[in-house]
Amino acid sequence: MSLVILPVIIFCLVDYFKQIFNNEPVLIINEQGIHERMNKHSVGLIKWEDIKNITIIPYIGEIYWIGIILRQPEIYITNPKLLKKLQKQKSVNKWGHIGITSIYFEKEIEDVVEIMKYYFAMYNDTTDINT
Numbered sequence: 001m002s003l004v005i006l007p008v009i010i011f012c013l014v015d016y017f018k019q020i021f022n023n024e025p026v027l028i029i030n031e032q033g034i035h036e037r038m039n040k041h042s043v044g045l046i047k048w049e050d051i052k053n054i055t056i057i058p059y060i061g062e063i064y065w066i067g068i069i070l071r072q073p074e075i076y077i078t079n080p081k082l083l084k085k086l087q088k089q090k091s092v093n094k095w096g097h098i099g100i101t102s103i104y105f106e107k108e109i110e111d112v113v114e115i116m117k118y119y120f121a122m123y124n125d126t127t128d129i130n131t
Contacts, residue, residue: 049123069096
Protein backbone atom coordinates (compact mmCIF):
# COMPACT_ATOMS: atom_id res chain seq x y z
CA MET A 1 0.00 0.00 0.00
CA SER A 2 2.81 2.42 0.84
CA LEU A 3 4.42 1.81 -2.58
CA VAL A 4 1.28 3.16 -4.19
CA ILE A 5 0.75 6.13 -1.87
CA LEU A 6 4.40 7.23 -1.51
CA PRO A 7 4.79 8.61 -5.08
CA VAL A 8 1.58 10.62 -4.70
CA ILE A 9 2.75 12.09 -1.40
CA ILE A 10 6.15 12.98 -2.86
CA PHE A 11 4.50 14.64 -5.88
CA CYS A 12 2.20 16.69 -3.63
CA LEU A 13 5.07 17.78 -1.38
CA VAL A 14 7.21 18.89 -4.32
CA ASP A 15 4.28 20.83 -5.82
CA TYR A 16 3.48 22.40 -2.46
CA PHE A 17 7.08 23.57 -1.92
CA LYS A 18 7.20 25.00 -5.44
CA GLN A 19 4.16 27.13 -4.63
CA ILE A 20 5.55 28.26 -1.27
CA PHE A 21 8.82 29.53 -2.73
CA ASN A 22 7.28 31.07 -5.84
CA ASN A 23 8.21 34.78 -5.97
CA GLU A 24 6.15 35.70 -9.04
CA PRO A 25 3.32 38.20 -8.54
CA VAL A 26 -0.17 36.69 -8.41
CA LEU A 27 -1.82 39.64 -10.16
CA ILE A 28 -0.38 41.98 -12.78
CA ILE A 29 -2.46 44.91 -14.04
CA ASN A 30 -1.05 46.90 -16.95
CA GLU A 31 -1.99 48.38 -20.33
CA GLN A 32 -2.30 44.90 -21.85
CA GLY A 33 -4.87 43.66 -19.35
CA ILE A 34 -5.18 41.70 -16.13
CA HIS A 35 -2.79 38.79 -15.75
CA GLU A 36 -3.84 36.61 -12.86
CA ARG A 37 -1.75 33.71 -11.60
CA MET A 38 -3.55 32.75 -8.40
CA ASN A 39 -3.07 29.04 -9.01
CA LYS A 40 -1.64 26.67 -11.58
CA HIS A 41 -4.98 26.59 -13.45
CA SER A 42 -5.25 30.34 -13.94
CA VAL A 43 -6.51 31.86 -17.17
CA GLY A 44 -3.45 34.04 -17.69
CA LEU A 45 -3.71 37.40 -19.46
CA ILE A 46 -7.22 38.82 -19.83
CA LYS A 47 -7.19 41.67 -22.34
CA TRP A 48 -9.04 44.89 -21.50
CA GLU A 49 -11.14 44.79 -24.64
CA ASP A 50 -12.43 41.32 -23.64
CA ILE A 51 -13.69 42.54 -20.25
CA LYS A 52 -17.34 43.57 -20.12
CA ASN A 53 -17.43 44.62 -16.47
CA ILE A 54 -15.56 44.27 -13.18
CA THR A 55 -17.24 43.95 -9.80
CA ILE A 56 -15.58 44.37 -6.41
CA ILE A 57 -17.48 42.51 -3.70
CA PRO A 58 -16.67 42.67 0.04
CA TYR A 59 -16.34 39.23 1.56
CA ILE A 60 -15.04 38.85 5.11
CA GLY A 61 -13.28 41.67 6.94
CA GLU A 62 -10.75 43.24 4.61
CA ILE A 63 -10.99 40.50 1.97
CA TYR A 64 -12.72 41.24 -1.35
CA TRP A 65 -13.64 39.26 -4.45
CA ILE A 66 -12.90 40.74 -7.84
CA GLY A 67 -15.37 39.40 -10.39
CA ILE A 68 -14.44 39.79 -14.05
CA ILE A 69 -17.32 39.48 -16.51
CA LEU A 70 -16.05 38.57 -19.96
CA ARG A 71 -17.56 39.49 -23.31
CA GLN A 72 -16.69 36.06 -24.72
CA PRO A 73 -15.92 33.70 -21.82
CA GLU A 74 -15.29 30.76 -24.17
CA ILE A 75 -11.97 32.36 -25.16
CA TYR A 76 -10.61 32.12 -21.61
CA ILE A 77 -12.63 29.31 -20.03
CA THR A 78 -11.65 26.33 -22.11
CA ASN A 79 -13.36 23.68 -19.97
CA PRO A 80 -16.74 23.20 -21.74
CA LYS A 81 -18.47 21.80 -18.64
CA LEU A 82 -17.37 24.73 -16.50
CA LEU A 83 -18.32 27.25 -19.19
CA LYS A 84 -21.81 25.77 -19.55
CA LYS A 85 -22.25 25.75 -15.77
CA LEU A 86 -21.13 29.40 -15.47
CA GLN A 87 -23.41 30.56 -18.27
CA LYS A 88 -26.43 28.99 -16.56
CA GLN A 89 -25.78 30.77 -13.27
CA LYS A 90 -27.84 33.86 -12.57
CA SER A 91 -25.09 35.33 -10.38
CA VAL A 92 -22.60 35.77 -13.25
CA ASN A 93 -23.53 39.45 -13.69
CA LYS A 94 -22.79 40.04 -10.01
CA TRP A 95 -19.81 37.78 -9.34
CA GLY A 96 -18.31 37.45 -12.83
CA HIS A 97 -16.98 34.63 -14.94
CA ILE A 98 -13.55 34.81 -13.32
CA GLY A 99 -13.17 35.39 -9.60
CA ILE A 100 -10.01 36.70 -7.97
CA THR A 101 -9.66 36.98 -4.21
CA SER A 102 -7.76 39.81 -2.55
CA ILE A 103 -6.34 37.57 0.15
CA TYR A 104 -2.83 37.92 -1.33
CA PHE A 105 -2.94 41.72 -1.47
CA GLU A 106 -5.59 42.74 1.05
CA LYS A 107 -3.61 45.80 2.21
CA GLU A 108 -3.36 47.15 -1.35
CA ILE A 109 -6.95 46.50 -2.50
CA GLU A 110 -7.69 50.23 -2.91
CA ASP A 111 -4.65 50.66 -5.14
CA VAL A 112 -5.58 47.59 -7.18
CA VAL A 113 -9.13 48.87 -7.70
CA GLU A 114 -7.87 52.34 -8.75
CA ILE A 115 -5.47 50.84 -11.29
CA MET A 116 -8.25 48.62 -12.65
CA LYS A 117 -10.58 51.62 -12.98
CA TYR A 118 -7.91 53.62 -14.80
CA TYR A 119 -7.12 50.98 -17.43
CA PHE A 120 -10.73 49.82 -17.75
CA ALA A 121 -11.84 53.41 -18.52
CA MET A 122 -8.96 53.82 -20.96
CA TYR A 123 -9.81 50.71 -23.02
CA ASN A 124 -13.61 50.65 -22.63
CA ASP A 125 -16.30 53.24 -23.14
CA THR A 126 -17.42 53.09 -19.51
CA THR A 127 -15.94 53.45 -16.05
CA ASP A 128 -18.54 51.10 -14.62
CA ILE A 129 -16.57 49.11 -12.07
CA ASN A 130 -19.05 48.13 -9.40
CA THR A 131 -17.67 48.43 -5.89
